[in-house]
Amino acid sequence: MAELQGQRILLGVSGGIAAYKAAELVRRLQDAGAEVRVVMTASALHFVGATTFQALSGHPVRSSLWDEAAEAAMGHIELARWATRVLIAPASANTLARLAQGRANDLLSTLCLATEAPLTVAPAMNRVMWAHPATQTNVATLVARGVEVLGPATGDQACGEVGAGRLLEPAQIVAAVIAGAPPPRLAGRRLLVSAGPTFEDIDPVRFIGNRSSGKMGFAVAAAARAMGAQVTLVAGPVSLPTPPGVRRIDVRRAAQMRDAVLAELPGHDIYLGAAAVADYTPAETLPQKIKKSGETLAITLVRTADILAEVAAHPQRPRLVVGFAAETQDMEAYARDKLHRKGLDLIAANDVGRAGQGFECDDNALSVFWRDGRHDIAHGPKSRVARDLLSLVAERLEALR
The missing domain is CATH 3.40.50.1950 (Flavin prenyltransferase-like)
Known part of the structure; x- marks a missing residue:
């Protein structure tokens, strides 16, 4: 029950x-x-x-x-x-x-x-x-x-x-x-969430990664399920339990996350890209550990696929595509540029340079932007921030009817 x-x-x-x-x-x-x-x-x-x-x-x-x-x-x-x-x-x-x-x-x-x-x-x-x-x-x-x-x-x-x-x-x-009780706000909706970092392997021992813990994306997945949505979570390499009732797909590299997201995309009403996907990956992954041999080491990096932009331009695009922007300066300018450049419907930006929020923290604060609007979500536990974000997402989705 x-x-x-x-x-x-x-x-x-x-x-x-x-x-x-x-x-x-x-x-x-x-x-x-x-x-x-x-x-x-x-x-x-x-x-x-x-x-x-x-x-x-x-x-x-x-x-x-x-x-x-x-x-x-x-x-x-x-x-x-x-x-x-x-x-x-x-x-x-x-x-x-x-x-x-x-x-x-x-x-x-x-x-x-x-x-x-x-x-x-x-x-x-x-x-x-x-x-x-x-x-x-x-x-x-x-x-x-x-x-x-x-x-x-x-x-x-x-x-x-x-x-x-x-x-x-x-x-x-x-x-x-x-x-x-009213029906859950997202009852009958299908929501696809990507969360966590990606690890881009250099050799069998080393990788390029980032500080994302996946906590915000997992909080969004849990909140969406609680609001009645059917949720699929594509998760990078994190040590977090799967939220109850959420279907989870584990990946490691940006290319794997792209493939998983695009394979799952058809039939979803909302895509929320909370993952901190690497912008660059090593041009090749060496089969053996690189031995220390000099004072410097050059590694050639190449661009990874832009998952958000691909989802936004996809023929089976969800009705709402929501991105995240983790910034350390000029947050609104960078977030709005990303919103327009990638064809997103909403973008949730946070200042990860501010103490007590963002990466590796249990709390967060978001500023959510769309083409002609803005909504600020106050600093607090990521579980509450996720609920507030999804309430706004539900409101925007209902406005499309």
């Missing part, structure tokens, strides 16, 4: 005995393919410990706006942007009141104001509290604003009473989230 593949759900847990059910909810959301991060209110921490949710979700649990380490980089805004849906379960009467009033006096309420993601709440409280006119008015206000309300259910309550106010069972909440 992967109905929520590609969904990033921010689960808010507010105070109430039903908070214990949120632990099972995390697991069920993950089983449906979602990535889950948890934010707890101060009251929720009195019922269930943060360690439980951290162990289940695999991510740190946030509970305070005053977390200096997280908020140094405006962590609450990053979380608000990360989510594709905010789900509050259980949602207490107090939480519903604060949301209806637009308050931002804790992390969870602040996130709900700062996000553009859809909001779903699953109320849980005593039956009298649920029936109170103030609670019903707050719920009506939220519904009028487009908030989805799941439940509550009717039955036995922890206080010993019977009536409406029980939290829906986790399976029911997940089913409702699945029913309301």
